[in-house]
Amino acid sequence: MSYPVPGLPEGRGLYDPRNEHDACGVGFVAHIKGAKSHEIVSQALEILANLDHRGAVGADPLLGDGAGILLQIPDPLFRNWAESNGHDLPQAGDYAVAMCFMPQDEAARAFVTEQFEKFTVKEGQRLVGWRDVPVNLEGLGKAVVDSMPVIQQAVIARGEKCADQDAFERKLIVIRKQVQNPLEKLEAKHDLPGLSDLYIPSFSSRTIVYKGLLLANQVGGFYEDLSNPNCVSALGLVHQRFSTNTFPSWRLAHPYRLIAHNGEINTVRGNVNWMNARRRTMESELLGPDLDKLWPIVPHGQSDTACLDNALELLLLGGYSLAHAMMMLVPEAWGRNDLMDPARRAFYEYHAALMEPWDGPAAVAFTDGRQIGATLDRNGLRPARYCVTKDDLVCMASESGVLPFAEEDITRKWRLQPGKMLLIDLEEGRIIEDEELKANLCEAHPYDKWLDQAQYKLEDLDHIEPELSSVPKHETTLLDRQQAFGYTQEDIARFLEPMMVGGDDPIGSMGTDTPLAVLSNRSRLLYDYFKQNFAQVTTPPSDPTRDES
Numbered sequence: 420m421s422y423p424v425p426g427l428p429e430g431r432g433l434y435d436p437r438n439e440h441d442a443c444g445v446g447f448v449a450h451i452k453g454a455k456s457h458e459i460v461s462q463a464l465e466i467l468a469n470l471d472h473r474g475a476v477g478a479d480p481l482l483g484d485g486a487g488i489l490l491q492i493p494d495p496l497f498r499n500w501a502e503s504n505g506h507d508l509p510q511a512g513d514y515a516v517a518m519c520f521m522p523q524d525e526a527a528r529a530f531v532t533e534q535f536e537k538f539t540v541k542e543g544q545r546l547v548g549w550r551d552v553p554v555n556l557e558g559l560g561k562a563v564v565d566s567m568p569v570i571q572q573a574v575i576a577r578g579e580k581c582a583d584q585d586a587f588e589r590k591l592i593v594i595r596k597q598v599q600n601p602l603e604k605l606e607a608k609h610d611l612p613g614l615s616d617l618y619i620p621s622f623s624s625r626t627i628v629y630k631g632l633l634l635a636n637q638v639g640g641f642y643e644d645l646s647n648p649n650c651v652s653a654l655g656l657v658h659q660r661f662s663t664n665t666f667p668s669w670r671l672a673h674p675y676r677l678i679a680h681n682g683e684i685n686t687v688r689g690n691v692n693w694m695n696a697r698r699r700t701m702e703s704e705l706l707g708p709d710l711d712k713l714w715p716i717v718p719h720g721q722s723d724t725a726c727l728d729n730a731l732e733l734l735l736l737g738g739y740s741l742a743h744a745m746m747m748l749v750p751e752a753w754g755r756n757d758l759m760d761p762a763r764r765a766f767y768e769y770h771a772a773l774m775e776p777w778d779g780p781a782a783v784a785f786t787d788g789r790q791i792g793a794t795l796d797r798n799g800l801r802p803a804r805y806c807v808t809k810d811d812l813v814c815m816a817s818e819s820g821v822l823p824f825a826e827e828d829i830t831r832k833w834r835l836q837p838g839k840m841l842l843i844d845l846e847e848g849r850i851i852e853d854e855e856l857k858a859n860l861c862e863a864h865p866y867d868k869w870l871d872q873a874q875y876k877l878e879d880l881d882h883i884e885p886e887l888s889s890v891p892k893h894e895t896t897l898l899d900r901q902q903a904f905g906y907t908q909e910d911i912a913r914f915l916e917p918m919m920v921g922g923d924d925p926i927g928s929m930g931t932d933t934p935l936a937v938l939s940n941r942s943r944l945l946y947d948y949f950k951q952n953f954a955q956v957t958t959p960p961s962d963p964t965r966d967e968s
Contacts, residue, residue, distance in 0.1 A: 443484075443661045443673065444470030445681045445784050446816030449654035449791050453845035454811075455491065457648050462822055463488055463655025464639040466814070469821040470659040471635035482560045484660040485672025486638050487630020488645070489621070489679070491788050492516055495649035497550075497574065506548045506574070512584050513577045514547060515591050515624040520568035520669055522613040528569060530609065531598070531617050535573060538597045542590050543578035550574060553643040563632050568616065568669060577624070587624055589706060589736055595622045596713045618670040625788030630672040635659045653845055654791045656784055674784075675728035677735070681817050682781030682801045684723040691717045691726055693775050694733075703737050727777050731785065734774075741787050742842055742851075743860050745794055747774045749783060751838030752797040763857055765866040772873075782817065782835065792842035799837030806832035813843050813850065905944045 446466040448459060467486060494511040501508035508514055517535075521528045532549070539546050552570040559567075575594075581587045599617060606614035621628035629642045638657075639645045658673035673679040684690070694716060703710050713736075717729045727748065734744035746766070753759055753767040780800035784793040793803055793815050805815035808828045814821065819832075835841055842851045893900065901911070917923040936947035 443679075443681045444472075444659040444817045445657070445673070445679045445782060446470060446814070446821055447654060447656040447784055447786070447791055447793075448812060448814045448822065449843050449845065451807075451811040451813055451843055451845070451850060452848040453653045455493075455651040455653045457651050459652050459655050460488075460490060460645060460650050461639075462812075462814075463490075463657050464645065466655075466816055466821040467638060467657035467659060468636045470657070470817065482562045482667065483632070483634040483637075484667045485631065485669070486633050486635045486659045487620075487628060487657070487672050487674055487679075488638060489626055489628045489654075489656040489674040489786065490650070490652040491654060492623070492625060492627050493644075493647075493650040493652060495651060496644060496647055499649055500550055501547070501574075504548065507576075508547060508574070509576050512624055513587075515575045515577075515587065515622060516627050517573040517575065517591075517595070517622040518552075518620045518628055519571050519573060520616070520618040520620065521571050522616040523567075523569060524611070524613040527606075527611045527614040527616070530605075530611055530614060531602075534598050534605075535594075538594045539573075539575055542594050542597075543580050544587075544590060544594070545576040545578060547574040547576050554641055555643055556641075558637060558640065559633075566632060566669065568618070584624055589709065591622050591624070592732065592736060593709045593712050595619050600715065600718065620670075621676050623676070623788065626676070626786065628674055628676065630658075630669075630674065632667055632669045632672060654786060654788075656786055656791065658784075671722050671725075673724060675725055677731050677787060678724065678728050678783055678785045680724050680727070680781050680783040682783075682796070683779050684727055684777050684781060685779035686775065686777060687723040687726050687779075690730065690775055690777050694730065705738050706736060723779075727783070730774075730777065735787065740860075741785065741790050742792070742840065742856055745783070745785060745792075745840065746770070746857065746860065748777045749781070749794055749796060749838075750776050760858075760861070761867065762861040765870055766857075766861040769866040769870055784815065789846050790842060790844050792840055793835060794840040795835045795837055797838045799835070803835035803841075804832070805835065805841055807850070813841075815841060905942060905947070 446463075448462045448466060450456070450459060467488065492511070492515075497514075497516065498508055500506075519531075519535075521531060536546055550572040552572055554570060556564055575591070577584075577587045578590070581590060599619060602615040602617055606612070620630055629638065629645060631638070631641065633641055644650050656674050656679055658679035660667075660672055698714065701710060706713075713733075716733050717726045721729070730748060731744055734747065735741065739747070747770045750767050750770070751759075751763075753764050756764070779796060780798065781796045782793065782801035782803040783795075785791070793805075795801065795803055802817050803815060804817075804819045805813060806819075806824065806829050807813050808824055809830055810828070814824070815835075839853045840856060841853070842856055843849075844851055895903075914925045917925065936943040
């Protein structure tokens with residue numbers, strides 16, 4: 420079944436909007452000590468402009484695939500707005516900004532505004548006011564302007580019943596989900612075309628996203644906030660999208676609320692299905708009854724990156740740290756790595772039962788506004804280079820040279836390796852190395868003991884009930900039974916015998932040219948009707964675990 424996606428054509432023929440993937444350029448710059456400045460914003464935009472060649476344009480050279488920037492909330496900018504408009508703005512951290520792509524239709528926009536304000540009050544928060552985001556349309560293509568949403572910001576103050584900023588963040592997501600999730604049904608119910616066009620790129624007390632269907636060098640000029648000296652941040656995460664087989668859209672531009680990534684998640688359909696399957700078993704002391712208000716956690720028809728962003732958001736809501744959550748979602752190759760520390764192996768094995776890996780060639784940059792980092796998939800199939808300067812700046816990008824640092828100012832430069840993580844903690848003011856980071860997380864709990872208590876392995880079973888282990892006698896021959904169950908000579912000779920005699924895995928080429936089981940006139944085995952939906956291109960073939968063995 421294909422679901423409609425705002426801004427994209429409906430599924431028809433061989434096209435399915437669920438197959439939207441992209442390959443892109445990603446980068447960030449951050450001040451290790453957390454010093455905020457407008458220069459960081461300017462440098463991030465420079466990185467974005469230098470990644471322009473990693474994007475794409477259509478027949479209209481002014482229509483790109485999308486670009487954007489994620490920053491810490493620039494408090495001086497919003498404080499100046501509040502003073503100019505007579506609003507009472509709390510101290511930084513006690514208010515949040517919702518960046519909203521509102522419907523173009525005025526009636527639909529009024530309905531969304533009413534819904535937003537209703538749920539804000541319902542969840543015990545206070546609306547400070549609405550702000551029209553100043554934009555400059557000069558240089559934009561006609562198709563971009565025609566599809567452009569009305570861009571507004573809602574500023575929300577933390578309610579008295581929110582114990583701290585983390586509790587406030589949880590309430591913000593609850594508000595966003597309740598506003599956005601039912602819009603398709605409400606659009607049909609109230610006959611308000613375009614109501615479901617609402618999209619909220621960010622809604623946080625820590626970070627804000629400025630993005631759109633823009634070229635890399637247009638982002639800074641389009642959003643006038645970004646050229647305002649009051650727009651300050653200690654980090655800037657940027658992304659230039661290249662949609663390899665997709666349609667450009669305002670909402671599909673990166674960064675998302677927590678991540679930006681280059682590559683694709685091949686397992687996304689299975690990941691989303693497993694999350695939905697676990698719905699009734701999920702519970703959280705932190706969220707309590709609010710958990711039920713979040714569904715669907717991953718809305719239908721999103722890109723793979725948006726789905727990964729939703730999954731990361733859920734784990735953070737549940738109390739996991741940013742690095743812990745990323746290790747669960749994008750783990751190292753641990754299954755056959757005999758050189759891995761036992762505590763780290765136990766960590767990955769334990770969490771494999773809680774969350775399936777979001778697998779595929781991907782370089783993922785992530786931030787929650789307090790920490791910023793990046794990680795590579797287990798095969799390291801996407802480039803990610805970084806350098807550190809004397810001025811306490813860290814720059815990471817899909818390629819080297821995105822910022823013009825003098826060689827003598829660089830104290831360290833390297834590349835991210837398969838499965839490794841680069842993490843900068845702006846509150847602690849330091850880079851946390853991969854080894855230290857993962858050692859601390861893996862030793863925080865006795866994962867090996869928990870595994871011993873919960874796992875049962877066949878080789879450890881020393882007693883088998885005789886009546887359960889005996890092979891029943893049959894009047895028919897083995898060959899008759901094999902034929903009845905659909906086994907072929909090829910199955911026996913090429914698959915079963917090598918595995919039984921030598922313990923060898925069957926070897927074959929990628930893809931299959933065998934006829935579809937559904938077209939057969941004979942009874943086929945159940946698993947013949949299913950194929951693994953996975954593709955990973957490696958040139959040359961690479962797998963860090965097998966390469967070491």
